Amino acid sequence: MPSYSFILNGKKVSVDCDPNVHLLWVVRDLLGVHGPKYGCGLEVCKACTSHINGEAKQLCGILVSDLKPTDQVVTIEGLADTVKQPLHPMQQAWLDNDVAQCGYCQPGQIMAAVDLVNKAHAAGRDVSDADLDSLRNVCRCGTYPRIRQAIKAGAAAMK
């Protein structure tokens, strides 16, 4: 069976598996990292959103064989380390605004939010309501209004 390696939350990992296995299952089923959640496996609900080389991606849509050994995969578990803090400002904003209810979608929401803010700031502008409207992550508890508040607060702290 082929072996694949990449960098997961700052640490090099290797895994023996079939090339057609998607990264979500490699991370969850083979490596035991459970922050990215399964919500559809169709790149629709975005519950598995994580960062690959700093950009938000759905792990349910990426094959393990498409990764290079130098590719950096960051899940919610590794987000705080990217800013060398106990919590990323967006995680803190989530706590400050008591966003979560059941919490199942929230790792994906936070990872998507960080990417959204990074892209807006890279373009030299603040996050707009239109940006917030563009987020596709599903929250079945309906925490959307607090997600919007938290992203604005998190964005301010990320400047």
Next chain:
Amino acid sequence: MSDMTDKPGRDLSRRDFIAYLVAAPTLVAAAELSSGATPAQAAGLPTVQPVDAYDLSDLLTDAALPTSNLITVTVNSDGTASFALPRAEVGQGITTAVAQIIADQLSLTVDKVNVTLADARPELIWNQITGGSNTLHAIYKPVQGAAAAARAQLTKTAADQLGVSPSQVTLSNGQANAGNGKSIDLGALAKPAAVSQTTKVPVTANAAANANVGQPTKRIDALDIVTGKKQFAMDLTDVPDALPTMVCRPPTINATAKALKNQAQVQAMPGVSDIALIPHTKFVAGGVAVRAQTFGQCIDAIRAMDVDWGPGSVDGKSADDVKKDLIAAELPGVPTVSGITLDQRFTFHFRPGDPLETNAAVANVTADSAEVWSSLKTPVWVQEQLCTILGMSKEQVKVHVAQGGGSFGRHLFGDAAFEAASISKAMGKPVKLMWHRTDNFRQGRVHPMCTSRVRVNHLGNSVLSFEQRHTSVATDFSHGFGELLTANLATLPAANSLGYSQAIFNLSVNSPYNFGVTTQLLNEIYAYDTFNTSSVRNIYGPETRTAGELMVDQTAKAMGQDPYQFRRTYARDKRMVAVLDAVAKAGNWGRQMAPNTAQGIGVHHEYKSFGACLVEIDCTPATVNRKIQDGYSGPRVTKVVFAVDVGLPINPLGLQAQMMGGCMDGIAQALSYSLHLQDGYFLEGSWDNVGYTREWNTPPDVQVIVMDPTSDSPGGAGELGVPASMAATACAYARATGTLPTEFPINHNDPLWFDPVPTTPPIPASPVTAS
């Protein structure tokens, strides 16, 4: 019912309990209650309904009373307190609220209270059911009593150790203080305060101890959630060999797998370890199960399966057929005597009961034992059924309640637990079962399709009668909730031989207005298992209230009155007037609105609580015709103001969250959230198809007003937000467009905005995107 009731107006500062100190290594206190549900005072107004005297909350609370004494609070040597909550946390925030109640009695901070979810405890019988938004109503007093007993024993022990009298000891910040400068940590008292023989003690809870209760308190699991540490059923690692397992499901609802025609081919696929044919039964959806190294390989195996399927339970049926059957079964109205009659039927289509976490369970079944983990709201009933399914005794079957990633009625049943156990038994190996999202929509439990016909008769300045004839596809109440009803119905006022659904309908549905002769009746079609149904964040409320409130607006219009003033005039309860006034004021009711936009207002009374909602909707062509890739846009609710009176709010912050979530549901249910039944299956296969609220349809302005306490007992909140917001959205839409919507969601009969995914194979291919 209990004869000793706490009525509002009684001295609220003290509450008396009989409690136990339980023999244990550290201090364990248990409460036994002699006071139960508080029957509402009969309104003494022209319209009085059964709900006024005794409602679903009362029934659930009374059913819980006989075993409430088994609720125990433990004080640990590290200064923390522990409580195993005999309820399911599925996002509603009950673990946080319970931690607040215990923290107050023990003068601890909330983070020092560990609340876990109790395993199935058969001795609790009906006191382990999470449903009907009833948790806080039922357990507030028992939890407070047990914690108060622990406090009394800690105080007494501290007094002994510090050489003072108990009256001199005060508890604060995890310490007992003697008042003479001496103090001792509660953790150090945990062992000395323990008893070697269980004893009965009278205690008085200090209701004035409210450092946490009534204060906005953040969720106790928030840090675990934002760091990815919170564990749901699929994250559990208790059984290392519980490999990923999924099921190939039929092309139509409830069909049975007869044979897998290419077993050898599928068995040879990468990662596949086991395959088992799982017949469809009353407990198990079934199909062809596959266990593999990863879920991805299960998906690939399912897509390769060539299965011979039997017939389903509704083959060939479409929504129009069901609608015809509903209309044919509608109960007749009362003959009109005089006055002007407004008469309208509303249709509400099937909608999913999907939480974001799909049906999931871990099961390890051996020859002589079984252990199951899943999010379960009726674990005692699930354990009983597992004994039947597996042919085992209760001693052999262990049922653990996992944290739930939402519920929406799904976890009242044990669908995933039963199926996982059946598969584990068939394969002889532990399994971690996960439903695919597409199956979760197409084969999972749904809110039943229904019609609600409303007739209002008015003459001059009076409304003479309000009749509602609700006709629904049968709701499945075969879970423990139904069992609770049959066992307790004999004690109900006006008990008769009503079925489960009738009983729930009569105990929960009401018209909150003085509309003279008021009758609301339910009829059902089909057997309970023809469709896979459940209550979905409220059973009858969203539909009966939406139909009712639309007709309230129609009546107000016919009588030349303003919708808000009209509701205010006819409101049956001053608490309802108060929430109406609150939203009208904060929402600036009656302000000038642009063309194709409007305000709408709706109210709901249920679970000892009142809610009012004011929304503003934008139905301008520019908004309605927004292009959202692969998604539904439509009208947008731009503003929501919700006022909620739950009697006694334990956690205003959690309550606001529940109302916001309820509003997101109400908006979606009015405008876009449904399933299209066609030829025996639902067309929807993904979140982009079902039209649940997404960010692009989230109101930018949402305000929730928590009313000051009006009672000494907390009412329900989990489902309360949905009916009022759904009704308000529908009313706003009617006013903005000048058309009365009669089919819900309002986009249901529009051309589909998506291409349905095929039914064979039953789940779509996993997408492949460049990294």
